[in-house]
Amino acid sequence: MNYWLMKSELNSFSIDDLQRMPEQTDHWDGVRNYQARNMLRDQMKVGDLAFFYHSSCEVPGIVGLMRVVQEGYPDSTAFDPHSAYYDPKSDANKPRWYMVDVQYIRHTKRLIPLAELKKHPALARMPLLQKGNRLSILPVSSEQWQYLLGLENA
């Protein structure tokens, strides 16, 4: 079982949006980075857990938990000329981009800000905190996962 952190811009898709979806489930579409694509396509498994992370907002940070409920399959928005994520070079017969389905579990007890994560030596190795890392899908170790859950009550 793997752990992940998935970023979404607050004003494009928030954890509240996910909670409001039917079955509190949605596909995580629009990822257009090959490293992230590889994780979506090859590594994320049903039952994996992920933190929901709000980016590009006043206080970026971890806001909730979700579960992978459908493994990687082709991201249909890549084939839709009307989608903001349309990629004319992605061939439906040989899909370039993938998505998974995720289900809302709960909000964290509080927003855990990025600035706070940076203060914890135990988290220093998190890919999220590495300089220049812009990936929207990031792995989290089980130790880091447990540690982060502990911060909820801090």
Place this chain on the structure above:
DNA sequence: GCCAACGTTGGC
């Protein structure tokens, strides 16, 4: 295959 130019991400 190199690399300059350009676009995007995302914190601040």
Place this chain on the structure above:
DNA sequence: GCCAACGTTGGC
């Protein structure tokens, strides 16, 4: 709005 960091594109 700024800008650092990184990825992608395309000419050569």
